[in-house]
Amino acid sequence: MAATSARALKLLSIFGTGATLTAGALAARLGTSVRTVRRDIDTLRDLGYEIEAVHGAGGGYRLGPATRLPPVVFDEDQAVAAAVALQTVPAVLSGIRENAARALATLHQAMPARSRLHAEAFTVSPARNYWEFPAPPIDAGTVRAVGGAINRRHLLRVSYTGDGEPATLTLEPHDLVVWAARWYLVAYDPAAGRWRAMRVDRIRPHPPTHTPFERRDLPHGDPAAFVMTAPDRGDAAAAWPCRGSAVLALPASTVARFAPGGSTVEHVTATTCRLTLGAWSWPGLAGLLLTFDADLTAIEPAELRQALHSLRTRITTALRNPPQRPPA
Template structure:
């Protein structure tokens, strides 16, 4: 029979794995008698774990919510995963940076030496975006309020503040927004609420740092499906200029070029682009962007000769940028040729 401490850890792990455990099944899984299970349950209760018994033909036990946080027990993989998660939590934008750092210190102090060594050698550095696009912090009470409304399927009323640079950041003097909240998501270091706007009768994505919830919440609602059925694809599509109804989340402009560069050098900077090696110093790049000039400019950052495979709009955008850059290089900008069409009209 395993030692008492090992049995308690095993019992606690089983109780965390599913809601209800028949007593006979617990005894079978732990290879002990039902009497031993009862005594081990009593020991867990003495340690502060709220293990409750339920009656019935298959009477057994469940781990319930308590009034205090008892000592937590993790296996090796769980402890390492928790430490890594706490390290990257500093860029969540949820205002929990200090709490995450203190929690990581606490977890590390109680780890066995073998796990502390693994954690110390696994230093995760979460790199935030450049200061040109700062990630504003969101009050945790706001996040909890939004999350609770999403979970309860209750309508929300909130004031929506002005974007940075347009005022003092206080909520605008407009009627409160009325929405049916569906998802709380993160995108590029910011928190967003995906919701159905009742007044505009359309889907909207709101920045959580600009939301000031009002109380009480609205009536319960039956959730509708986001366009395309996939919230991740819908959000990606909206931020890439599409309405998201197709659910693909693809860029509105996508082109293909061949670069005189090794594929490994291009792939490091291609983000979500597709890079195919064609030779030692030659590769194919398929990339997307908001617009054709934007796509051409993104491809132009690679210091290499470019062969445009298609479509024609991308080649026209390269020509447009070439003329613009040539004008910028002159002391006196040249006037555009008469009748030259705008890029969007080509």
């Protein structure tokens, strides 16, 4: 009976995502047989949950639109995910630390004892390393305003600070992406006739427009892929003891995806771009450029060129000396 109840609870949580899944897919998710899944569905129906059978291509089972789930329906894996998310969210959203702590306490109180033990085992202390360059935590009100416009498909009017003075823009907001601890808005700019990836920490939303727009097909079909390959996404070079640049014989979209945090990529031609980045030493900076395995030109400053010469000398010397075998 306990195993059946646990399975039914997990099945209910899966249906709570709004997905339509076949009995086979549900069986794979639950690690059980199709016959057992169908019995568990009957159990949920007996308890008053409306589980619909959808016929035809793409069919399966789903939760009926009139069904209301209990306030908290978490299996143990979901409890852990929620607990970790609530502990780490203050690192990317400002003004939410106290609310996240209260939500975590409420979640623990609402959980069964076994799920609470699993969740409390994951106590997280987020910390930065030298290669992370997140934006300051985003104001939760900004995310709420932008996310609300995305959800309602309403035009979004904002002040945006790029490289120069703030500009007032009217955008078609499509998606929010968090990548490398930075928030980006993927939006279509009708005035410029192009898609943009924009740092949310540089956005100040204006009052809602309540003006609807038709959603467009995203570049690459994926907002995350668009942000990762957009060289003009509003990033800025981080402060390092040594900072330099070079033109790489690679497209800007390729370099933008793999450039270290705190670097900038400028389009030069269809097959070249300028990468500006920093490191704790000139040899370290030279080594980062070499990881792209591309021809380098227009290298600045002189210290970076000298570091590349030094690395070439060291590598040449190392290759001339055969490896020493340890004595027998």
